[in-house]
Amino acid sequence: MLTLWGNVLASGILMGLVYGIIALGLTIIFGVIRIVNFAHGAMVVFGLYVGYCAGAWWGIPTIVAAVGAGALLFVFGYGLETLVVKRFVTRPHHIQFILFIGISLVLSGAQLIAFGPDPRPSVSHLSFETIAVGPIRLDLARLQAATVAAVMILALAGFLKYSTFGRFIRAAADNRLGGLMVGLPIPKIYATTFGIGAACAGGAGALISPLFDAQPFLAVDFTLLAFVTVIVGGLGSFVGALVGGLTIGLTEAFAALLFAPSLKSALSYGLLMIVLIVRPRGFFGAKET
Amino acid sequence: MTSLKGPLINRRVAMKGAVGLAAATMAPWVRAAAPPPVKVGAIMPSSGILAFPGQSCVRGIDLGAKFARERYGVDMTVVHADTQSKPENGRIAADSLIQQGCNVLIGAWDSGATISALQAAEAAKIPMVVHIASANQVTSQGFTQVFRFYPPAATIVRQSLAEMKALVTSVNDPPKGAVVLHLSNTMGTSTATSLDAAWKELDLPVKLLEYIPYDEKARDLSVEVAKAKASGADALVSVTRVNDAIMIIRECIKQAWNPKLIFSPNGNGVPDKAFYDALGKYADGAMSSNLWYNPKGEDARTIVDRFQSTYANEWLDANSGCAFEAVQIVADAVVRARSAVSSEICAALKATDLKPILMYSGPIKFDATGQNTGAAVTVLQAKESKPHVVGPDAIAEYKARYPLVPFEKR
Amino acid sequence: MQKKRDALPDRGAVLGCLAAFAVLAMLGGVLNPYLISLLTIVFLFTFIGQSWSIMLGLGGQLSIGHALFVGIGAYSVAVLNIRYGLSPWFGLVVGMALAATIGATLAWLSFRFEVRGIYFALLTIAAAEFSRVVFSGWEFVGGMQGLFFPAQSGPNSFWMLRGDARFYYFVSLAAVLLGVSATALIRLSFLGYVWRAMRDDEDASRALGVRTFLHKILVVSFSGAWAAIGGGLLALVQGSVFPDSIMGMGISVDILVGPIVGGLGTAFGPLIGTLITLPLDHLASAIGNKFGIPGLNNVGYGLALIAAVWLLPDGIWPAIVNSAKSITRLSWFGNLQMEQVKK
Amino acid sequence: MPNEPLLTVQSLTVGYGGSTALDSVSISIYPEELLSVVGANGAGKTSLIRSIAGVVRPLDGEIRWRGVDIAGFPPWEICELGIAQVPEGRELFRNLSVEENLLIGGSLKRARARRSGNIQQVYGLFPRLLERRLQAAGTLSGGEQQMLAIGRAIMAEPELIMFDEPSIGLSPSLTRAMFDIVKMLHAKKTTILLVEQNVADSLSIGDRGYVLENGHVVLEGTGAALLTNKEVRRAYLGL
């Protein structure tokens, strides 16, 4: 019994970190540009396909694929912001929503045309391996994803904290007008931020490819998952993404253990509603300006 | 363009009734010695969340039409319509096909779109062969134009459990307890409900320990599998789609749980290519019961080979198989009716008594509600990256392997 | 005399509107069944879209989870009709009441705790998804297996709201007419003025005595009740209800595309927008099927949506009105329908 | 006074959504000058500064910097030319530390190389900022925030600093201190554009001044002349 609980706890934590990394990109983009990227899920699926291709076609390890997917999506995100999203930054939410639904549809459609509707499992030995720590088994793919998630979050936090451009990004997130007044290159900052957000989504997608099979229409699920995570943690906050991920991961794990597993997602949505109502900025959310 | 004229007039008859006389005088004129050209409308969810089975069905329909042209000499044109996996589009798709002059419809995979499409078929009096859609209501809501090849969920489960019983009673060291892991979606819940009844009715010698339903959108089944393992069961009965079937096996491996038997009544996984792509050697030994092609059927080999040469990267699975068979049912009816008039095809469909061409099934006959009474399941077992038929005995390619080789010893 | 004319929409507008609907009604008699079923769905989505459009376009509250209300309406009709054999009219009334209550509760909770803007929108998604999952697991309402209406047979029955395709065409057309009139009337009533004021500037309207807290609850609740009617009709037309489709994100997204593309908060915008986008979606789908490239429809439709919000930020209808105004003296179009949300 | 103006604003018109904030305003600033622009709320002072800085796009008119028309240039290019501002409301990066605010101010290409030295200079000027260098800018008091805003502008090594109502919300003693700093910067030969409501103080330290009313320049002259102008006294005190 204790083993079961221990395993559930471990699995909840690992899964929570994975959720955290899936949600990271969404939170970065919101934090700086103040737009909600509803095409986030489609970008995660993009990454999943990169992971699939890397694993199944070229036999590239997942971590390398994740870096590749991150790079690819950075370029994609940077371009998308410069060409399209830029024009919508000051537009009302519902217009942005339609824009991202459009982008999401284009991505999903392209994925459907390119790969067909069949689930594409990444072929990786990681999918089957665990390491035992005492009586507790840790899933290797999840462990890898969770570790990379932690490293990535630390790296990003470091970049934002200590690099000049990272400081620019934080400044732009803090006060856009003030940034303009001291001569920050706001378009470049926004495009880069969107690129980073997209890269996180893509990298996360590739990283979790040993866990999830790629399918074009998973986009909505991943978008919703990222929302739940990010809102519980606090839109726009880094630590929030992690804490949100852990909260959801653990809630789901213990809900599955103690209640009906099929009500897992009802519980996380319920939690989301409560958090939204009681603490709309989440645990670590930035103040609305 | 008689092919267009016939159905057009016929539809008017259905709608207005007043021109009936004209149609009656027209009908003999349309009838010719060879089966007349017929237009078949196929309603499938080719895009959207159900695109995976939907596109598989489209392949079955296309191949089936080619085959029917050669076998029956029917001049058959297929028109496809996509429901985008939305129920409300079932009717629009059906009406669009009827508008394009289709004399008979096939579709629509999911029960929602099927019911919606059936309303259009009912209004226009165009017969519709339902190749797949498992809700009881498809044939129980009083539609007169429905002909369902696919058995209702309860029938499938009952037959599946009968096969399972045959298996566990014939082996040396039968499993003692079973745990049921099932999807909480339409298919999963109805299967689980029937499972419970059938289990008792058939008095399976394996004890049912626990039901563990899980969310369709589950992203992680580790806790569910951990729970299943903790229940002490040595047989895993699962009702899954492909993704979760893969997830469950992965979890079993990771959690070092080696049930002696993994069996999915009416479940996906074992029949699907993705299952083997993802699991490789770990796929072997898992079993499922499905509607499947009869490997010992006369034409099965040729059809499978043709499918393989046409669609090199795809498998002929239950979806394409049922779609294929549905086309044959239509072709057979057209030949017997010697007419492309929908009402006459409908009458011929009612009188269907067809030896299945591809699928394993009893003689295909439709009862008063339009339900195929001959439908039957096969038991499949994964072996060397392919599903193989291991039951019923009459068509088995080999005897089922039992128990499962523990994952770590592979 | 002068006053009375002011209080009502321009006679020209009323006549123009009636003429448009007369044409649509006549089309109902002559169009082929395919167009009939397509337009029926267009009308239903228009009607639901109008409810959404009132909430954002007049009330300023963005909902991305309107499927919640649609689903409530659909299930009320389905459960009462299928389980208890009651007329769908009861279901519609019950659905309205339920949706209004749920909407009011949700709004009360949100605005009480100062959840606003995008956070409120996200809350509506959460509420919709939450109820979808709950309905999926609720045996009484059919769970994931859904509920099915019996096949339609016999003559059309207005009382039981059952009939053939044309019957539903006229029912949904009537609903749209109701929606257009309701939108126009609300805009000209006390509520319309107050809601628009509240949407444009909450603090300024509070200073003018507008009880914004109350009105925000009212508009959400009202819009919810309206959407529930649409949901009930949609359930009847498609003949079944499943939590995944009727309460899923798909519906929430589908209904808001029309109003945004057509023109938010206007009486005709949702109709024009849905009349363009929905058939476009089907056309794209047909083309994709023709070339054997499913997925092409998603790409095409997605690009069309991006183009729409890019090129016509206020929607098609205001663009038409503006160009019409610059050519002729069609001022009544403007008075009745011109509306833009600026933020 | 040198003959060539550093910055010339020529018939500048700025408007927002149908209303006009500046209507054909022309002013010029000469190198090393301290120019005061005074006017009541809504006279268009902030619009003037923001359009020079490129944050607001003018509807019409020219803004010439050393003879080059920079109207329509993006703000970051304008900052790079050596035009900095101490904005109304300070517009600091509230969640960033004092030092980070200064670093950002000094990250323009024109000053980046000398950034660390400049920071020390700012700390020398405002020892209070040194004490609080790791504190978030949002937690500073009003006066300290104003110091930080000035320090941030100095970090860009600007040739022209524009002050937008530096005395707002400050106590009389802090206001005096603020004007001392302006005077000190002026003494260091930085060109200064000072926009104020505080008529007397700003005109008394300014070399020249303009009076802005409702988007128009209504008076211009030397600071001392304006200060004694009957019109100004009447308009601002009813004396």
Added chain:
Amino acid sequence: MTDLLELDGVSRRFGGLLAVDNVSFRLKGEGITALVGPNGAGKTTCFNLIAGALPPTQGSIRFGGEIISGFPAEDICRLGIGRTFQVVRPMRDMTVLENVMIGAFSWTRKVSEARDAAREALDMVGLGPKAEAGISRLTLPDRKMLETAKALSTRPRLLLLDEVMAGLRPPEAAAVVAVLRRLAERGLSILLVEHVMRIVMEAAEHVIVLHHGAKIAEGTPRYIVSHPEVVAGYLGEAFRA
């Protein structure tokens, strides 16, 4: 007789800033009172406290003898305090008349009644001829008067006007003063935030001076301009002489 408005030790703090510092004053039933002070003196915050846009941190506000501090803005409006905003805030896609009708909806739900009341209010401020115009066609003085008409249409007993004359040219301002006089003669009490002393001198009967959030002087306009602290606070040290 109770005073119409009574502020008693009212303070408001924003973080570290004490925007309004222990302010007390009373308004009698009618006439024009001006609230003056330099920028950032807390005049607008004071208005916001009275009108309920913000709750005071300390102290109480009474209107007609009843405590209203802490009430929401809409309730205070309905009790009879109308206010304008310093930055004009018209509802952009409504006509002038429709904008003013919103205020009337605080006491009626009949569109026709609201329309009549709005017309009346517009006539009162001289905007009658422009009733059907769109907002974008209004000049700045028109917009200021529109704000006043909106507040008037709520049928207030006390009118709070926040810099309605800022940015107006002298003749325009004079016209506005005339309007205010007329309103005051009808028995309305007006509290005016104003920057330009010249106008205050012309219009107000009573002046309250705020500086750094605190009241530093109160009295007739004549008395106020001769008050040394006022001159210092307003125009700077240089003017003291």
